[in-house]
Amino acid sequence: MAEDFDVKMESKVYYPDPSIKETVRMGDYEAVYNEFIQDPQAYWEKVANELKWMQKWDKVMEWDHPYARWFVNSKLNITQNCLDRHVHNGKKNKVAIIWVGDGGEERVFTYRQLYREVMRCANGLKSMGVKKGDAVCIYMPLVPEQIILTLACARIGAIHSIVFAGFGTQALNSRIKDSNAKIVVTADATIRRGKRVELKAIVEEAVVNAPSVEKIVVLRRMTPPMELYSEMEVDYHEMLSDIPECGPEVMDAEDPLFILYTSGTTGPAKGIVHTCGGYMVGAYYSTRNVFDLRDNDVFWCTADPGWITGHSYIIYGPLLNGGTVLITESTPDYPDAGVWWSIIDEFDVTIFYTAPTAIRMFMRMGADWPNKYDLGSLRLLGSVGEPLNPEAFEWYYHVIGKERCPIVDTWWQTETGMHMITTMAGQPMKPGFIGKSLPGVVADVVDKNGVPVPAGTGGFLVIKEPWPSMMRTVHNNDERYRQYWTTIGKYYTAGDLAVKDDDGYIMILGRSDDVIIVAGHNIGSAEVESALVSNAAVAEAAVIGKPHPLKGEILKAFVILRVGYTPSEKLKSELIYHVRMSLGPIAMPSEIDFVDSLPKTRSGKIMRRVLRAKELGMDPGDVSTLED
Template identity: 65%
Template sequence: MTNSEAGIRPEQVVYCPPAEYREYAPFRDYESAYQNYLKDPDGFWRDIASDLLWFRQWDKVREWEYPFAKWFINAKLNITYNCLERHLKNNRRNKVALFWHGENGTKKIYTYDHLHRAVMQFGNALKNLGVGKGDVVCIYMPTVPEQVVAMLACARIGAVHTVVFAGYGASALNQRIVGSNAKVVITADASMRRGKSIPLKPIVEEALIHAPSVERVVVLRNQDPPTCLLDDFEVDFYEIMQAAEKKCPPEEMDSEDRLFILYTSGTTGAPKGIVHTCGGYMVGAYYTTKYVLNVKDNDVYWCTADPGWITGHTYAIYGPLLLGATIFMTESTPDYPDVGIWWKLIEEYGINVFYTAPTAIRMFMRYGEDWPNKYDLSSLRILASVGEPLNPEAFEWFYHVIGKGKCPLTDTWWQTETGSHMITTLVGEPMKPGFAGKPIPGVVADVVDSKGNPVGPFQTGYLAITEPWPSMMRYVNDDEEKYRSYWESPNHRYYSTNDLAIKDDDGYIMILGRSDDLIIVSGHNIGTAEVESALVSHQAVAEAAAIGKPDAVKGNIVKAFVILVEGTVRTPKLEHDLKYHVRQTLGPIAVPSEIEYVDNLPKTRSGKIMRRVLKAKEMGVDPGDITTLDE
């Protein structure tokens, strides 16, 4: 039993914000702002939404028929009109929208005018390929400006984008292409990583073998000599763009039309296609980028997340562009060519707001303070964290070594399904290392027991969201039952986050980790079922189970327990082959760091693998109730 389960208060450190933090505070007083929201939720969201431009105003702020919600009913809009034209009208035409820094030192700059023109022209190029409103376009690209152009061009013409992280393998890519019924795939010939060219086009070619919905493939060719294209099926990114008309009016979208599908790892096999819609997502992304990340007009803002994840969607692209901010993006990994590269980029580009993951922070901690101390980080104004709980030790290092104790540090909790921030410590509020913070105005959350009843201070429970919010997912693609499973059970009626948490006497919430079968590795959500399916698809494996094992740098690593087919010899080469097989199937992020061969796996009488028993044994703790274990 942990201290929190026993109700014992863990030691808490509180950093009260200096007076200068108050000038950044989004609300004069958090409690008053939160109570004002509770008194008039629709009025709160109406005021936020009114900052943005709508082709037609809504008839009603929301409709809530549990567990289904609609927001800004009958409103018409286009998110790119708010990301682009709105700023051209406000004298930001020549303001830098995007700085991009390639791994080899190549630099690209897009002003808002330049980005607007590129998005319109590529939107027309997609139309010329037969892409229309409601069609799905799969984007499988490295972190380059053209990826941003492709996403915005889809939204411009009313197409639905589904972005796939370029670290995934052919099988995972195929699942997402087939699951979304994608009509066109946009990719690149290769990506750059740690000085090496990583081919992407061959992965796409393999993924398309059983993907009949795909009619065309668009290839961004960066290699020299240019890669060959298959006539009539594959086309060059810039050739089709330059051949297209330059003016592309924004498609008028209903607030509830689909904007994108983003796949997140499932706990029962196939990944889930989370669907976000145009109006509510736009309002949530705008609100939280402005009020949580506190991005100001003169800031240079860097979110280190890959656009293939929800953080990249909301806070590397849509949120800051809705504000008219200057975004910084880079191909560079945090440790190449050395572990000073990110600090060097912060100095070079004068980064003001820096949003990154605990995994990166913990990696930097291993190398001490000398590397960041080589660079001038005085431009930093706000630090923020995302992806998994920010442990107190990482908070202290980030706050003192990088922020010099002068930058507010906001740890953010949210999910692919929520679309935008839900729980954090707003700038200007007291900070508690290890605690994400409180629900932001606009969010109603609590820590509850298995029956949905609030638990006492410092008692472990489940993090639950009890009221709808604009950026919430509308459904799981083609699977209403999966969507309902988030909200409904025999014991409760709330949105179940599947995270364990505690709450202190002041209402600050600490996220303890997942309660379901997802593993968060370096900020990436990996489904145990996906890893197990990949292992079992190898001819030597009869059964497999995967768990997350705590790791000082990555947060967790994947450990696999494998039952081999009878007669198979356990050799070091076999372990290498199994890891390589997972890598080829799912990509490098899902490769088990450890494989243990076993003769049997703990299962319930109904045959479900009890992964928590494996994890408890691995951690040397009591596995809890095992009465359902099949003897």
């Protein structure tokens, strides 16, 4: 049982400069959270009133467990808030998007230019017969056209389904069929580490046995341009209309905005459905307040729009706030390990939001690379994707932030649509702890019966009340949606194990399906992994349970070493002893394998079930979200 966990709770506390607390929007966290708790619906109504609506709501929220309706009977179009209100309110010449290619090429779009391109694209889609409620599958590299197409779909009420361009034929085919996509939009290729990676060929195979697809739109980037088959394929630029205006489709707040597929531990990928009104409010609100986004910021989120992080914190959140977004097709280690730091230096990036996996990779490469560049423009750092272990926090804080930038570690999910738990800028930071509930959210740690557990005791992470950007269903599988709200009482069950300290800060211990029972003791894989990574020799680690006739399970660790360390039996013994001294003898790995890489999703989460399946000779299940 998760509540039996003994959790190592010691953590440093970093207190930010008092001036930060005085200048950020939510510097007085307690006062803001108390305002929310006193009247949650009034709190969210105040946020929603900061945005443009075609018709206001009759009621902020209706809750019929497990179904919610937010901003009931209101009408809107999210693109009016992403584009029109900025173009018409003095920001038309402000930079909206900065794009940096794999080879260093640059493209810039002001809000006026972005508006015009979205209108032309929207009219082009309409000319192909795309209408409100139709699904459009977007399978593209991270180029401005991907964002333009996403907003064009929202403009005309089409449901966009963005699929990460690293997925293969089978994964793409299953998503096209489940969403019943009418149009698939792709590019001839993407560029990765200076090499051309074909995309259209994957689409050609993926649309076989996908009868809903009527046309394939192709962005031809390469020279000479590839041949298109006129029976079904259309050039992206030829699709664009010359008409620079396209009126926004009137959308109900509960109309679907997009479907985004995410992989579970078993079964096919789940199509998470988000709706227009609540998602808009959540993305706007969390971007504005968690990142304290300001008019002069250059915001760089290193994710891809193929993931929820890219949806909320590349496209919708920053543009809803009239921000400047930097995107890049480049990888963090090509042409060298300084490329990302050079981008921050060159474009005066102020907010940098990346994954712990990337941070640990940079740790392996050493501080010399970032120290070559001027990172003085940075004022806030963020982390997303999986728990930010204390060692990575320390490196991020000292080497990249130079001990002056707050770190906002964030916990949330595809299903939640927005940040749920974080340490707000200006609040004390505790390495290893995510933080507290974002005002507007009621998160807690409970036992299997839904009873809150004492501080320092492990339990299950739940969200106790609905929030605007919550998913509305799982596409074609509403029963799967209901399971989120019925597994533990009437709470939303996140599937994560967590612990609270005496101050209410929450630490994520790992997925509940990553609990390992050794001799009757429950051990969270994430805690053992964090202990391993705290050793100077270890860059990354993953821990699984293996069946054992006496103990039930034993721990097996897969370890990536830092540069300068060599695998040896002596080092294995040292690491086992290190874990013993850190967590106690019950948490010691019985086996350690030194490896060069670990199976991960594109968002940076280690897929331990794949390691477990390989170790036990079992079927790993759905691996469509694997990075490689």
